[in-house]
Amino acid sequence: MKLYFAAASPFVRKVHMSAIELGLVKQIELVSTHVSPGKENATYTDGINPLGKIPALEIDDGSIILDSSVICEYLNHLEGNNTLIPERGPERWRVQTGHAIANGIMDAAVSNRYETFMRPEEYRWDLWVNEQWAKINQALQWFENQKSDSMETIDQISLACALGYLDFRFADFAWRERYAHLSLWHQRMSETTAYRETAPD
Amino acid sequence: MKLYFAAASPFVRKVHMSAIELGLVKQIELVSTHVSPGKENATYTDGINPLGKIPALEIDDGSIILDSSVICEYLNHLEGNNTLIPERGPERWRVQTGHAIANGIMDAAVSNRYETFMRPEEYRWDLWVNEQWAKINQALQWFENQKSDSMETIDQISLACALGYLDFRFADFAWRERYAHLSLWHQRMSETTAYRETAPD
Numbered sequence: 001m002k003l004y005f006a007a008a009s010p011f012v013r014k015v016h017m018s019a020i021e022l023g024l025v026k027q028i029e030l031v032s033t034h035v036s037p038g039k040e041n042a043t044y045t046d047g048i049n050p051l052g053k054i055p056a057l058e059i060d061d062g063s064i065i066l067d068s069s070v071i072c073e074y075l076n077h078l079e080g081n082n083t084l085i086p087e088r089g090p091e092r093w094r095v096q097t098g099h100a101i102a103n104g105i106m107d108a109a110v111s112n113r114y115e116t117f118m119r120p121e122e123y124r125w126d127l128w129v130n131e132q133w134a135k136i137n138q139a140l141q142w143f144e145n146q147k148s149d150s151m152e153t154i155d156q157i158s159l160a161c162a163l164g165y166l167d168f169r170f171a172d173f174a175w176r177e178r179y180a181h182l183s184l185w186h187q188r189m190s191e192t193t194a195y196r197e198t199a200p201d
Numbered sequence: 202m203k204l205y206f207a208a209a210s211p212f213v214r215k216v217h218m219s220a221i222e223l224g225l226v227k228q229i230e231l232v233s234t235h236v237s238p239g240k241e242n243a244t245y246t247d248g249i250n251p252l253g254k255i256p257a258l259e260i261d262d263g264s265i266i267l268d269s270s271v272i273c274e275y276l277n278h279l280e281g282n283n284t285l286i287p288e289r290g291p292e293r294w295r296v297q298t299g300h301a302i303a304n305g306i307m308d309a310a311v312s313n314r315y316e317t318f319m320r321p322e323e324y325r326w327d328l329w330v331n332e333q334w335a336k337i338n339q340a341l342q343w344f345e346n347q348k349s350d351s352m353e354t355i356d357q358i359s360l361a362c363a364l365g366y367l368d369f370r371f372a373d374f375a376w377r378e379r380y381a382h383l384s385l386w387h388q389r390m391s392e393t394t395a396y397r398e399t400a401p402d
Contacts, residue, residue, distance in 0.1 A: 037332045050339035051305035065294050067301040069270070074294055093266050093275055100268040104252035114329075125324040128315075131238045138251035 002058040003071075004033040004048055007200045010106040010165035011068040012055040017157050018072045020194040022079040037118060069099065072154050084154045098143070098155025105139045105162040108132035113169050136166075137178075144179045151189055160189045168200045203259040204272075205234040205249055208401045211307040211366035212269040213256040218358050219273045221395035223280040238319060270300065273355050285355040299344070299356025306340045306363040309333040314370050337367070338379075345380040352390055361390045369401045 003019070005012050019025040035041055035052050048064055049056045057065040057074065065074050076084040085099075086092045112132045115124055143159055150156050163186050166173050176183040189195055204220070206213050220226040236242055236253050250257045250267055258266040258275065266275050277285040286300075287293045313333045316325055344360055351357050364387050367374050377384040390396055 038328045045335075045339050050302060050343040051309075051336050052339070053305065061291075063291065063294065064298065066298045067305070070294065070297045070301055073297070077289075088278075090262075090264065093264065093271065096271045096274070097265065097267045100271055101251060104254065104268070108252075119326055119329070123324045123326040125320055127239045128320070134246075135252050138246050138253070142251040 001027055001060060002029045002031050004044070004054050004056040004058070005030040006033055006035075006054055007198070008168070009054055010110070010161040011053075011103075013161045013164065013198045013200065014106075014154075014158050015055045015057070015068050015071050015075070016198045017161065017194040018075055018084055018154065020197060021152065021157065022075055022083060024075055024079060037114065069103065072099075076154070083152065084157070086153070095153045095155050098146075098153075099158050101139050101142060102155060102158030102162050105136050106158070106165060108135040108139075109162065109165050109169065117169075133173075140175060140179050140182060144181050147181055149185065151185075151192065156189070157194075160186065160195055164190075164195070164200070202228055202261060203230045203232050205245070205255050205257040205259070206231040207234055207236075207255055208399070209369070210255055211311070211362040212254075212304075214362045214365065214399045214401065215307075215355075215359050216256045216258070216269050216272050216276070217399045218362065218395040219276055219285055219355065221398060222353065222358065223276055223284060225276055225280060238315065270304065273300075277355070284353065285358070287354070296354045296356050299347075299354075300359050302340050302343060303356060303359030303363050306337050307359070307366060309336040309340075310363065310366050310370065318370075334374075341376060341380050341383060345382050348382050350386065352386075352393065357390070358395075361387065361396055365391075365396070365401070 003012075003015060005016070007013070016025070016030075019028050033041075033044060033054050035044065035054055041052060045052045048058065049066055051066075053067065055068050055071060057071045059065060065071050073085060076082060086095055109132070112129055115129050115132075148156065163175065163182065166175060204213075204216060206217070208214070217226070217231075220229050234242075234245060234255050236245065236255055242253060246253045249259065249265055252267075254268065256269050256272060258272045260266060266272050274286060277283060287296055310333070313330055316330050316333075349357065364376065364383070367376060
């Protein structure tokens with residue numbers, strides 16, 4: 001399999017960590033891929049992902065699987081033990097809802113990265129940036145309130161990648177001071193092989 | 202069940218259409234919900250979705266299910282025949298990949314709605330708007346190339362909602378002239394009960 005990849009993307013990191021946790025990473029070739037607003041990459045958008053986003057997974061029959069959440073579910077299926085995503089019942093919806101909330105943190109953080117770094121200064125809109133920070137804080141508070149110690153399911157892997165992205169791109173955002181449980185939990189998570197081996201910097 | 206709802210959202214429409222197609226709509230109470238950049242809605246973000254996005258589904262035990270894609274999978278599970286999403290095999294990944302691409306059209310179109318309508322004129326960035334239109338066109342071309350006549354799976358329902366949103370918010374975007382197969386397909390789709398009953402206007 002080929003994973004279209006950039007280490008800076010939290011969505012890519014989520015898939016990469018998942019592949020490591022599932023013991024599938026040796027079956028995956030990482031294909032470095034550059035996508036960025038305003039930079040055309042026709043080879044990628046014509047052949048792999050018309051949305052021009054990463055990650056994308058190309059499986060051995062040539063099919064493309066998108067997006068990061070579908071790829072994680074595919075890898076979970078391939079491994080066969082439902083390690084990342086419970087197969088059925090209330091646990092499945094609880095885990096996938098947490099996964100969606102962690103994805104929302106990544107979306108908001110990536111949106112603020114575009115707004116405060118890539119967008120020319122004269123076109124930046126403070127209200128938008130503040131709105132994304134509000135979403136991020138509300139979602140982190142939601143996870144803080146869960147007081148979960150789990151580190152194995154896709155909601156927790158995604159949360160770790162979201163926090164890692166905040167540390168990577170917004171080092172001044174002092175989330176550890178506000179979310180004491182998440183701070184301790186992330187400390188443990190950051191010692192895992194999967195987290196260490198996928199660090200963006 | 203309660204669906205937190207606004208008729209203008211293509212993601213909400215996807216869930217609403219799915220519920221109709223699955224014969225579950227009578228079990229769902231629609232709860233009109235206003236979320237918008239810069240407008241606080243603490244009741245919703247504290248109690249339902251910390252990301253402040255719609256849709257959200259509240260099921261009868263009080264649990265919340267997020268996001269639109271997870272809700273569709275939940276409803277598909279509830280109905281029990283895997284009508285929207287094949288249970289397993291290559292067909293599952295093909296349908297969910299199409300679903301992700303249609304979601305990407307919605308994301309890009311909603312982003313352009315924010316950029317060209319909600320964002321103050323002096324802060325608008327043409328490069329961003331053009332980038333989203335490129336994504337939308339590439340994704341529509343991808344669907345055009347599929348030449349699919351199917352109307353029942355979640356990829357097709359999502360595509361119908363994405364096209365409906367383009368008609369609703371960007372009536373000048375003449376996609377029918379460029380995508381002849383999609384134009385005919387959408388015409389048939391627009392005659393279905395589920396599509397008609399969920400029209401935003």
